[in-house]
Amino acid sequence: MAGNGNTAFRFRVTLRLDGRECxxxxxxxxxxxxxDLHAVLQECFMWYGEHLFCFCAAFPNGKQVQVEELWGEEPSYHEAKYEQYMPVEPLPEVxxxxxxxxxxxxxKxxxxxxxxxxxxxxxxxxxxxxxxxxxxxxxxxxxxGAGDAPPEDVGGVYGFERFLDTLGNPEDEEHDGMVEWAEDQMWDRFTLNRHRERLFRWHKHRDMMLQ
Structure with a gap:
């Protein structure tokens, strides 16, 4: 952790949406x-932190690391649960x-x-x-940034495509219900300044909580 206070990183974070830019x-x-990065990305993609998450990375020497919250799980269960995200042999450092x-x-x-x-x-x-x-x-x-992120709990990439198709077709019998659901989710199209404001509000709230 030494020296991290005088360093910053610029990242590009791309959400996989089967060809749709985001x-x-x-x-x-x-x-x-x-x-903290998890919370930042939640704001940038307009997620609401209702689900589990993890980060996976590999170092040049081939060592793999998986970073997440354990949530009190048994280590053996924890390691097996996410094997789809990284090879199980050798197990990544958690x-x-x-x-x-x-x-x-x-x-690195x-x-x-x-x-x-x-x-x-x-x-x-x-x-x-x-x-x-x-x-x-x-x-x-x-x-x-660019591209609209899916609303929370839309049902994955396929569900997002269906969501957008329904919103774009007022004649669809599910259109009005989908519009209402999108409003309940507080979903919105991507606008750089609006997303910046959201991230700014999160950070100010975090600073207040840490005081």
């Missing part, structure tokens, strides 16, 4: 924990998200994956674009 570019302090800083994994690892909601199975590819050293970045920043 990505965010963020600047974050290396001293953030992976749990680290706790709230105790692992970004600078403990990056920039250049890429990672962020998995959210093991039912809908949202997979985000994280690419490290640049490392800034001897700088002070006080708070996470959303620099750029």
């Amino acid at each position: 990505w965010r570019e963020i600047l974050v302090p290396a001293s953030l924990t992976f749990f 680290r706790i998200a709230s105790e692992t800083e970004l600078g403990d994994v990056f920039p 690892a250049r890429t990672a994956r962020y998995y959210y909601d093991y039912g809908d199975d949202w997979i985000h590819d994280i690419k490290l674009l640049r490392t800034y050293r001897s700088v002070h970045v006080a708070d996470p920043q959303l620099w750029d």
Whole structure:
């Protein structure tokens, strides 16, 4: 963890949507924990933190690391539960998200994956674009982005396509109900400034809670 306070990372995080564009570019302090990064990405993609998550990365020497919250699970169950995300032989090193800083994994690892909601199975590819050293970045920043992210619990990639088709067809018998559901989910189209405001509000709330 030493030295992470004067380093920042610029990441591009791309949500896999079978050809549909959806990505965010963020600047974050290396001293953030992976749990903090999870919260940042929740804001950037307008998720609501209702489901489990993990980060997976591999170092140049082939060593793999899986970062998440254990939630009190037995280690053997924990390791087997997520074997679909990383090879089980050898088992990855498991680290706790709230105790692992970004600078403990990056920039040694250049890429990672962020998995959210093991039912809908949202997979985000994280690419490290640049490392800034001897700088002070006080708070996470959303620099750029494109594409609408799916609403929470829409039913995976297939469910999102159906959701968009239904919204775009007023003649569909499910259209009005889908519009109402989208409003209940507080789903909205991607707008950079609006998403920036959301991330800013999260960070200010976090600062208040830590005081």
